[in-house]
Amino acid sequence: MLVCLAEDGERMIFNDDLLLTDKALWITDRAHDEAGKLLMGHPTGVPHKNLKARRFECWMTGMQRDGDWTFKRGLEIYDQGGMVWLATDESEPQQVGIKMRNVIWPSGSNRPSLVLYAYRPGEDRAVSYAWADPSAERIGINLRWMQASCTLTPQ
Structure with a gap:
């Protein structure tokens, strides 16, 4: 007191x-x-x-306008709402983002889930998402124009 x-x-x-x-x-x-x-x-x-947030290390790839891919690894994100953006290697870069949440629903029948969301700039709602068991050590998403994979990486 x-x-x-x-x-x-x-x-x-x-x-x-x-x-x-x-x-x-x-x-x-x-x-x-x-x-x-x-x-x-x-x-x-x-x-x-x-x-408590868990640290993940991710790689992401995004398709460029010419069909080639921009690839980045070593991207750090945390499972309590962290977000990472990738800009393509072009003269006018495009962006794609991922967000991760380890969701525990306060009520209802939804099960806790580790969720990986894909975003485009300026949009509040995710383009798509993937989910896994909350204790998962790896999660990925492939939307054909972008891909991401994140692996639990203790500090």
């Missing part, structure tokens, strides 16, 4: 609960005034759940 004075001289009481495991960090933070009114934090104490 931490007690601080606000600018108006009122006391604010802060409580933080932390839970650290090998896979996640949960943080429950709350602030109340002296009367018990909630000033910050979830009213029922639901924690922020931060999952």
Whole structure:
């Protein structure tokens, strides 16, 4: 517990609960005034759940306008929302991006999944995606005009 004075001289009481495991960090933070009114934090104490990110090393290839391919390896991405872009080796480069998420759904019947998304610039929605078991050590996607493969690479 931490007690601080606000600018108006009122006391604010802060409580933080932390839970650290090998896979996640949960943080429950709350602030109340002296009367018990909630000033910050979830009213029922639901924690922020931060999952530990796993590092992947990827290669990507994108088709150029002339039919040749641009290939890059050693691209680093993390499974908690990381994104990587590839620009083709042309006078007017095209771009393709990949994003990775290890998704755990908060409710419903969807199973947790490791998902690899393919993006074009300026589009919020993925062009396509592939998924695997969340413990997978490799995932790939082939859309004929782009390919990517990512392998778990512990640090």
